[in-house]
Amino acid sequence: MDLHLSGKVFLVTGASVGIGAAVVRVLEDEGATAVGVARKPQRTADIAADVTDIGAAGLVVDEVLHRHGRLDGLVNNAGGVEPRTGFLAVTDEDWLSSFDLNLHSVVRFSRAALPALLRTGGAIVHVASEAARFPDYPLVDYAAAKTAVLSVSKSLSAEFAPRGVRSNVVSPGPTRTWLWDRPGGFAEKLAERFDLPVEAAVEHFVRDVRGLPTGRLGTADEVAGVIAYLLSPSAAQVTGAEWAIDGGALRQL
Ligand SMILES: NC(=O)c1ccc[n+]([C@@H]2O[C@H](COP(=O)([O-])OP(=O)(O)OC[C@H]3O[C@@H](n4cnc5c(N)ncnc54)[C@H](OP(=O)(O)O)[C@@H]3O)[C@@H](O)[C@H]2O)c1
Structure with missing residues (x-):
């Protein structure tokens, strides 16, 4: 399927391995330019940056604009989880580092990218998690940060979709x-x-x-395919949405 992404420029955070690297590959296969960010650079992530550094987002967006002159989409994918033994074991420092990685980076990269996205009519896709709707104590801080990502995406959609920039979430299950x-x-x-x-x-x-209805873990390519679609003009009427890619894990209405 041609997603009509040829000639467009995308920025993907957390792109050295996993879902982010798969997003870079699928966008390149579609004829787009995808610039990836990670702390340890790889072929799919040639900008070295820590998304939890306060100044990183602005520097990275400036570098993309310097290289390519435009930005058509942002994928806020960088994230991570430290399994906890229980709420009482999670320190203030743990909460702050979890929110810095999983929420504040999303806020900062969105803020840095929006002026360029408003010029092109671009799109943002945030990678949340099934944990946002299925919190549990081993993921207490991670789940709370991912739930906040759902909220931020809806607010961005409400404010910026009228000006041509869509904001959506994908929520992977076990991948x-x-x-x-x-x-x-x-x-x-x-x-x-x-x-x-x-x-x-x-x-x-x-x-x-987990009793996953599909009977298996998901793959990074399966998540990346949905992200590429949401970035594309084929999804022009999709904004403020959350798409689960979880093998049917969450069954609430
Ligand atoms: N896999 C799952 O089961 C699953 C389920 C639900 C949601 N998710 C979400 O999906 C997203 C991607 O997960 P994944 O499974 O692909 O993770 P992964 O395989 O661990 O890859 C994480 C990527 O993010 C980068 N990264 C981590 N911390 C960073 C930082 N501070 N600054 C810049 N880059 C950073 C890593 O590269 P460096 O280490 O080189 O920085 C790597 O490229 C995350 O937001 C995660 O919460 C995953």
Whole structure:
């Protein structure tokens, strides 16, 4: 499907691996230019920046405009989670660092990008999480920050859609990325929790614990495909929306 993204320029945060890297690849396959950001640069993220640094957003947007002269879309993807043992173990510093990464970076990159997006009639997609609507104590600070992202996206849509800039959210469910497979990541944590080999633990989680209707974890490419669609002119009437990509995990109406 041609998404009519050829010649457009996109900025993707957290793009060295996982969902962000997949977004860069799908946008490039569509003929667009995608500029990625991460702390450790890779092919899909050649701007080195920490999105929690207060000045990073402005510097990164300036660099994109210097290189390409325009900006047609922003993907606020950088995020991360530290599993907690319980609310009482989460310190002020933990809350601040979680909100800096998962919420304040979204605010700062949106603020920095909007003047350029208003010139092109661009779009923003924020990557939240199923945790925003399914909070639980091991994710207490992460879930709260992601819920706030849903709110910010709606406010941005209300203010800027009348001026041509759309704002939407994608909410992935369990998606197999580096977050899962890194040393000490979710997959190893599940293996410890269920006292099973890693793959058996993941299978048990998917089928018995979460009961995911699709019977498997999602992939980064599946999330990236929806993000590319939401950035495209085909989604011109979609704004202030939240799209779940979670294998049918959340079933509330
Ligand atoms: N995978 C899942 O199951 C899942 C489920 C729901 C929601 N999500 C959300 O989806 C988004 C992407 O997750 P993922 O699974 O693709 O994660 P991932 O595989 O851990 O990748 C995270 C990316 O963000 C970058 N990053 C992390 N901290 C950063 C910082 N302070 N400054 C700049 N870049 C930073 C990382 O690169 P560097 O380390 O080099 O900086 C990496 O490129 C996140 O917002 C996450 O909360 C994921």
